[in-house]
Amino acid sequence: MSYKSVTIKAGKGGFGGPLTLVPTDTRNKVVSVTGGGIHPVAAKIAEMTGCPAVDGFSTGVPDNEILVAIVDCGGTARCGVYPKKRIFTVNVLPVGQTGPLARFITEDIYVSAVDASCISFADESAVSKAGTPTNPTSAPKTKAQAKAEIAKMNEGKPKNLATRIGIAIGGVVNKFYAAGRETIDITIKTILPFMAFVSMILGIISASGLGDVIANTISPIASTLPGMLIVSFICAIPFISPVLGPGAVIAQVVGTLLGVQIGLGNIPPQYALPALFAIDAQVGCDFIPVGMSLGEAEPETIELGVPAILYSRVITGPIAVLIAYVFSIGLYS
Amino acid sequence: MEAIAAVANGFMDLFRAGSETFIAWVTGIIPLVVIMMTAVNSLIKLIGEDRVNGVAEFATKYTVTRYTILPVLAVIFLCNPMCYTFGRFVEEKNKPAFYDAAVSFVHPVTGLFPHANGGELFVYMGIAAGITQLGLSLGDLAVRYFIVGVIVILIRGIVTDKIYAHMSNKK
Numbered sequence: 001m002s003y004k005s006v007t008i009k010a011g012k013g014g015f016g017g018p019l020t021l022v023p024t025d026t027r028n029k030v031v032s033v034t035g036g037g038i039h040p041v042a043a044k045i046a047e048m049t050g051c052p053a054v055d056g057f058s059t060g061v062p063d064n065e066i067l068v069a070i071v072d073c074g075g076t077a078r079c080g081v082y083p084k085k086r087i088f089t090v091n092v093l094p095v096g097q098t099g100p101l102a103r104f105i106t107e108d109i110y111v112s113a114v115d116a117s118c119i120s121f122a123d124e125s126a127v128s129k130a131g132t133p134t135n136p137t138s139a140p141k142t143k144a145q146a147k148a149e150i151a152k153m154n155e156g157k158p159k160n161l162a163t164r165i166g167i168a169i170g171g172v173v174n175k176f177y178a179a180g181r182e183t184i185d186i187t188i189k190t191i192l193p194f195m196a197f198v199s200m201i202l203g204i205i206s207a208s209g210l211g212d213v214i215a216n217t218i219s220p221i222a223s224t225l226p227g228m229l230i231v232s233f234i235c236a237i238p239f240i241s242p243v244l245g246p247g248a249v250i251a252q253v254v255g256t257l258l259g260v261q262i263g264l265g266n267i268p269p270q271y272a273l274p275a276l277f278a279i280d281a282q283v284g285c286d287f288i289p290v291g292m293s294l295g296e297a298e299p300e301t302i303e304l305g306v307p308a309i310l311y312s313r314v315i316t317g318p319i320a321v322l323i324a325y326v327f328s329i330g331l332y333s
Numbered sequence: 334m335e336a337i338a339a340v341a342n343g344f345m346d347l348f349r350a351g352s353e354t355f356i357a358w359v360t361g362i363i364p365l366v367v368i369m370m371t372a373v374n375s376l377i378k379l380i381g382e383d384r385v386n387g388v389a390e391f392a393t394k395y396t397v398t399r400y401t402i403l404p405v406l407a408v409i410f411l412c413n414p415m416c417y418t419f420g421r422f423v424e425e426k427n428k429p430a431f432y433d434a435a436v437s438f439v440h441p442v443t444g445l446f447p448h449a450n451g452g453e454l455f456v457y458m459g460i461a462a463g464i465t466q467l468g469l470s471l472g473d474l475a476v477r478y479f480i481v482g483v484i485v486i487l488i489r490g491i492v493t494d495k496i497y498a499h500m501s502n503k504k
Binding site for chain 1 (some may be wrong): 346349351359362363366367374377379417421432435436441455456457458460462465466467473478480481484485488492500504
């Protein structure tokens with residue numbers, strides 16, 4: 001069977017690309033890691049290239065067979081995982097270099113805001129230039145080689161005490177500095193944008209009077225144990241939980257709304273603890289295949305592991321709320 | 334003319350409420366979180382991943398430590414999403430349960446160690462903001478969130494292990 005190459009460019013407001021995908025006999029799976037079946041963009045790419053489309057949630061695929069991964073990541077985790085492994089990544093959401101793995105998201109491996117109109121057949125010049133992405137192991141190897149060379153050069157040169165202390169202090173200061181830089185990075189790229197978007201929503205909710213509606217509907221549910229058990233159960237239903245997951249955005253918005261109600265005195269403060277577990281029964285359900293492949297699980301394990309975790313949550317979600325409820329006794333009283 | 338001005342004012346009020354929330358968060362939450370994250374990040378860099386690896390290998394041997402110490406260490410030292418790479422220390426049949434335990438800890442950890450999941454702070458911070466508004470201290474909530482988190486991931490690990498074992502036997 002002969003495959004066709006395609007070029008994918010970024011959509012409106014998107015980042016990265018254009019990527020030229022050249023399927024080979026081994027690297028030919030279009031993996032849709034979006035939850036809820038094969039994403040239309042994945043289906044379109046599969047149709048045009050002639051490659052099989054695979055639902056990453058129900059079928060595990062070894063990394064070296066993935067032609068391209070389709071994700072719908074809002075910018076916290078998934079959008080960086082595949083670029084870090086140097087696998088071509090197509091994000092259907094308009095997300096640029098963000099999240100803890102932002103530094104791996106580069107234009108040569110990642111493209112976002114993609115819809116069906118962004119995909120076209122590649123012309124020959126693009127194909128000859130493109131190829132498979134560079135092997136992820138090659139970079140660290142050369143680094144190790146460089147290190148070995150430096151070590152060799154330094155051999156036989158005994159360092160005096162002052163030099164050694166100087167190097168040690170320099171090393172520690174550098175680590176502090178790097179820690180600071182990482183922190184500011186994540187503050188600017190992830191925390192501040194979230195604050196901006198949620199405070200806008202909260203402002204509109206409170207100024208428009210919608211807040212009273214929420215207070216009257218959510219508060220009674222979140223201030224009784226049965227209410228919270230129901231919330232956790234709903235969040236854990238196997239076909240709902242992967243959809244609620246991405247970026248924990250829904251859990252974060254609901255958490256903030258509940259916080260406002262606690263602050264207003266509509267929900268007793270000790271209910272904060274069980275509520276934290278009730279709204280989060282779905283945590284990570286959108287990320288199961290990716291997370292397990294990071295742990296070097298075999299594709300067969302992932303295939304069975306996804307439903308095992310999803311079913312487990314239906315049991316452990318409400319249990320978590322019960323335990324948190326017991327532990328909330330005596331809190332703020 | 335006045336009517337237009339009134340509409341414009343109403344429109345601005347819609348956003349003024351949001352801007353007040355934003356100011357409160359930026360001045361109230363960010364400075365503390367930034368300093369805490371920098372401190373813990375430095376400490377982790379000083380200790381180094383290698384030294385944690387030894388403890389991780391030991392912790393995989395027993396069911397109880399595999400779903401408590403191992404995921405807690407992974408989340409605190411490697412943060413979300415790299416914490417799941419600790420799955421490599423775990424036997425193949427336990428990998429789904431380990432992932433379940435680790436991912437379920439990425440929020441309970443944020444009360445005490447916000448650096449571990451900086452991108453998703455508001456599950457905890459959102460609710461915590463209400464507690465602060467009431468003038469109550471957060472320490473008690475953060476510690477209990479952490480402890481309940483550890484108990485929950487242990488249960489989740491064991492339950493998922495059982496379900497996975499049952500499903501793979503059937504196959």
